[in-house]
Amino acid sequence: MMLADARTLCPQIRTVPADPAGDIALLEKLAVWVQRWGPWSALDPPDGLLVDITAAAHLFGGEPRLLSDVDAAFVKRGLAVRAAIAPTAGAAWALSHFSAHLAPRSAPVRSILGSDEDAVGRLADLPVAALRLDNDVLTVLRRLGLKRLGDLADIATGAVDRSEAAARDALHRRFRNRKSPSANPLIRLDQILGRVPEPLLPVVPKQMPLVQRRLAEPLRHRSLLDRVVDDLAQDMARELEGRGEGARRLELGMWRVDGEVIVRRLELAAAIREAAHITRLLADKLEDIDAGFGIETVRLRTSWAESLNAVQSDVEHAAERHGTSLAACIDRLTVRLGPHAVRRPVSHASHLPERAQRWRMPLDPNPPLEAVAGFRARPLKILDKSERIAVLYASPDGYPQRFRWRGNVHDVARVEGPERIAPEWWREKSNVRLRDYYRIEDDEGRRYWIYRHGISGDGRGGRPDWFLQGLSV
Amino acid sequence: MPISVLPSGAKALDTFPVPSRPKGGSTGLRLSASTLSGDDITALSSAREGRWRPGLADQPLHSEIFAETRDASGAGMAMALARDALAMATQGTGQRAGQNKDPLAEQEDRRQVLWVQDRRAIQRSGRPYVHGLPPELRDRLIHVEAASPEDALFALEEGLRCRDLACVIGEIVGNPRALDFTASRRLSLTAEKHGVALWLVRLEAEADLSSARMRWRVEAAPSAASLWNAPAPGVPAWKAELFRARSHAPGKWIMSNDNGHLSAQNSNQRVRQAANTQDTGDLVRPTVGRSLAIIGRA
Numbered sequence: 023m024m025l026a027d028a029r030t031l032c033p034q035i036r037t038v039p040a041d042p043a044g045d046i047a048l049l050e051k052l053a054v055w056v057q058r059w060g061p062w063s064a065l066d067p068p069d070g071l072l073v074d075i076t077a078a079a080h081l082f083g084g085e086p087r088l089l090s091d092v093d094a095a096f097v098k099r100g101l102a103v104r105a106a107i108a109p110t111a112g113a114a115w116a117l118s119h120f121s122a123h124l125a126p127r128s129a130p131v132r133s134i135l136g137s138d139e140d141a142v143g144r145l146a147d148l149p150v151a152a153l154r155l156d157n158d159v160l161t162v163l164r165r166l167g168l169k170r171l172g173d174l175a176d177i178a179t180g181a182v183d184r185s186e187a188a189a190r191d192a193l194h195r196r197f198r199n200r201k202s203p204s205a206n207p208l209i210r211l212d213q214i215l216g217r218v219p220e221p222l223l224p225v226v227p228k229q230m231p232l233v234q235r236r237l238a239e240p241l242r243h244r245s246l247l248d249r250v251v252d253d254l255a256q257d258m259a260r261e262l263e264g265r266g267e268g269a270r271r272l273e274l275g276m277w278r279v280d281g282e283v284i285v286r287r288l289e290l291a292a293a294i295r296e297a298a299h300i301t302r303l304l305a306d307k308l309e310d311i312d313a314g315f316g317i318e319t320v321r322l323r324t325s326w327a328e329s330l331n332a333v334q335s336d337v338e339h340a341a342e343r344h345g346t347s348l349a350a351c352i353d354r355l356t357v358r359l360g361p362h363a364v365r366r367p368v369s370h371a372s373h374l375p376e377r378a379q380r381w382r383m384p385l386d387p388n389p390p391l392e393a394v395a396g397f398r399a400r401p402l403k404i405l406d407k408s409e410r411i412a413v414l415y416a417s418p419d420g421y422p423q424r425f426r427w428r429g430n431v432h433d434v435a436r437v438e439g440p441e442r443i444a445p446e447w448w449r450e451k452s453n454v455r456l457r458d459y460y461r462i463e464d465d466e467g468r469r470y471w472i473y474r475h476g477i478s479g480d481g482r483g484g485r486p487d488w489f490l491q492g493l494s495v
Numbered sequence: 496m497p498i499s500v501l502p503s504g505a506k507a508l509d510t511f512p513v514p515s516r517p518k519g520g521s522t523g524l525r526l527s528a529s530t531l532s533g534d535d536i537t538a539l540s541s542a543r544e545g546r547w548r549p550g551l552a553d554q555p556l557h558s559e560i561f562a563e564t565r566d567a568s569g570a571g572m573a574m575a576l577a578r579d580a581l582a583m584a585t586q587g588t589g590q591r592a593g594q595n596k597d598p599l600a601e602q603e604d605r606r607q608v609l610w611v612q613d614r615r616a617i618q619r620s621g622r623p624y625v626h627g628l629p630p631e632l633r634d635r636l637i638h639v640e641a642a643s644p645e646d647a648l649f650a651l652e653e654g655l656r657c658r659d660l661a662c663v664i665g666e667i668v669g670n671p672r673a674l675d676f677t678a679s680r681r682l683s684l685t686a687e688k689h690g691v692a693l694w695l696v697r698l699e700a701e702a703d704l705s706s707a708r709m710r711w712r713v714e715a716a717p718s719a720a721s722l723w724n725a726p727a728p729g730v731p732a733w734k735a736e737l738f739r740a741r742s743h744a745p746g747k748w749i750m751s752n753d754n755g756h757l758s759a760q761n762s763n764q765r766v767r768q769a770a771n772t773q774d775t776g777d778l779v780r781p782t783v784g785r786s787l788a789i790i791g792r793a
Binding site for chain 2: 438
């Protein structure tokens with residue numbers, strides 16, 4: 023259903039844009055969090071989690087109490103959850119998704135399948151969709167008249183009479199070539215009943231390096247704080263060295279006595295683990311800290327690390343000692359001037375002059391360009407926004423003979439053009455006008471790059487304006 | 496490193512660089528007047544007082560270029576001088592290592608170029624455009640946008656201190672208070688300590704006190720005739736005046752940069768040629784703002 027249709031039916035509907043990446047990120051965080059109930063867990067995208075609670079349920083007072091604990095914990099975080107416990111992952115999935123179809127019993131007991139219970143008997147009433155099958159397979163099964171798990175299980179397990187034996191053979195033949203479990207109901211059925219192993223991929227949380235100092239006396243002075251930060255940077259450098267990594271982003275958290283937390287974040291241009299460099303950059307970030315009644319805990323965390331192998335320092339030690347490296351230089355500039363002040367221009371596949379250049383982080387690798395556009399002569403510098411020029415005299419469809427820009431009158435002495443650049447119709451509106459570019463030189467030798475925005479009579483506006491976009495060398 | 500053989504006479508011009516560059520200049524600095532003969536001293540001093548010309552192996556490391564914001568001649572001139580110096584530097588190291596001049600053998604310079612602009616310079620004269628840059632600098636330019644002249648000076652100094660940069664180009668508008676003699680002296684000392692060259696473009700600025708080793712004043716000049724398209728602008732040219740230099744005599748040139756090759760023409764010569772030949776067209780104004788009588792006297 024389209025959103026417009028839904029709004030017509032229910033005008034007060036509240037809509038939120040879908041965010042699949044955010045959903046997966048939340049699911050990953052939850053997957054780590056749910057390991058409180060079992061030693062390992064696995065993702066079941068888009069909206070499921072599997073936890074192995076083998077021999078762990080008694081720690082929570084039994085399986086029913088574990089389930090109620092799960093419910094309570096999720097409700098406390100504002101999340102709706104349906105949980106189930108079963109001997110196999112497939113059975114637990116089926117119970118959690120379709121337990122409403124079962125015969126009414128008390129809620130927690132309904133979604134627990136004990137290991138000594140008759141699995142086929144308990145699950146017989148579930149629809150075949152509980153087998154985690156693809157849609158086309160579900161369609162096939164529905165057309166065959168197999169609606170419940172029980173129907174399929176009867177056929178798949180044993181023959182009672184001759185007609186059921188024939189049906190079993192037919193079903194085996196029908197799915198003989200389906201090797202993928204989600205396309206073969208017989209494999210799925212075996213997985214639910216535990217006859218076939220079903221490997222799962224456990225989620226392993228990655229611990230980011232973290233060092234901290236709990237201070238006996240709260241810090242109120244900058245010099246002491248600098249000392250602590252220096253110690254932390256050295257600890258962090260050792261920690262990173264042990265892991266063979268370098269930091270790209272560092273977070274410095276300072277806990278004040280009154281409970282406030284001050285966080286300073288630092289991004290680095292390249293992976294680095296030099297304590298002196300980190301200290302120097304952090305010192306610039308600590309200028310405006312209000313210590314209040316004192317800071318009692320300082321914690322430094324690397325939230326983004328990249329692998330950085332230990333390298334032998336330069337044999338020619340003088341070259342190392344002299345000057346700074348490029349990454350260190352860029353870090354210092356970025357910390358003082360802001361993250362977007364230091365950038366590199368890269369070309370972009372577009373014919374529009376202002377879109378043909380993009381700005382990237384200085385040490386990022388250059389993106390591969392599919393086709394290097396064979397541009398004609400371009401100006402050395404372009405203005406951020408094209409400036410309108412007042413044309414004092416122009417031939418009707420040609421270049422201006424004389425124009426005024428920033429209060430000065432320029433007489434055009436030499437000209438090359440026009441170079442016509444059409445708007446990008448696949449991206450822009452249909453009434454965007456084309457541009458005719460001219461490379462001109464005035465009588466004193468100043469070289470400019472100007473364009474006429476549109477042509478008269480193109481039906482996209484009135485008389486075309488002239489703009490100056492670039493300054494040539 | 497003791498010096499065993501002293502080159503003498505005219506050869507000293509090439510081997511003894513002006514002692515402003517730390518790497519090449521180390522031998523020159525150790526020479527005292529007592530180790531040089533009188534001929535060498537005169538040769539050296541004449542070399543230092545000689546006219547500037549493009550392609551000198553020993554460019555000073557801190558130059559200032561005064562230009563207007565109305566055109567890109569300042570940035571273009573800085574770029575041309577930087578390319579000239581970089582080309583000479585790579586050629587020089589190749590010769591020093593005893594390699595032949597095979598273009599395939601020489602190592603390509605992949606170091607980055609830092610271009611610092613303060614915000615007013617960006618507003619008034621625009622930012623660098625990647626398709627207009629010289630092809631060898633196109634993918635190795637790092638641009639710094641500084642909010643104030645103080646930040647721009649900080650960025651320039653940090654850039655000069657970095658050993659991985661080929662050179663630094665700066666653009667600062669006007670005469671901000673931060674850019675006084677002390678600041679320019681700091682820049683000179685840092686550049687000479689670390690051997691990274693700086694071309695500082697001063698837009699719309701008065702030539703006040705500065706410790707720059709060379710100071711240029713640049714204006715746009717009518718370009719040379721285009722090869723294929725007569726009415727089109729050709730190879731860009733500038734009127735450049737070297738009005739203060741530590742090791743060269745001041746002078747005026749018409750400079751042009753043809754595909755990375757910097758050429759300078761003495762403006763007097765050019766004017767004389769133009770004055771002699773009647774057919775000047777509309778490309779060169781015969782007198783460049785001066786009367787023919789003055790040129791005749793010069």
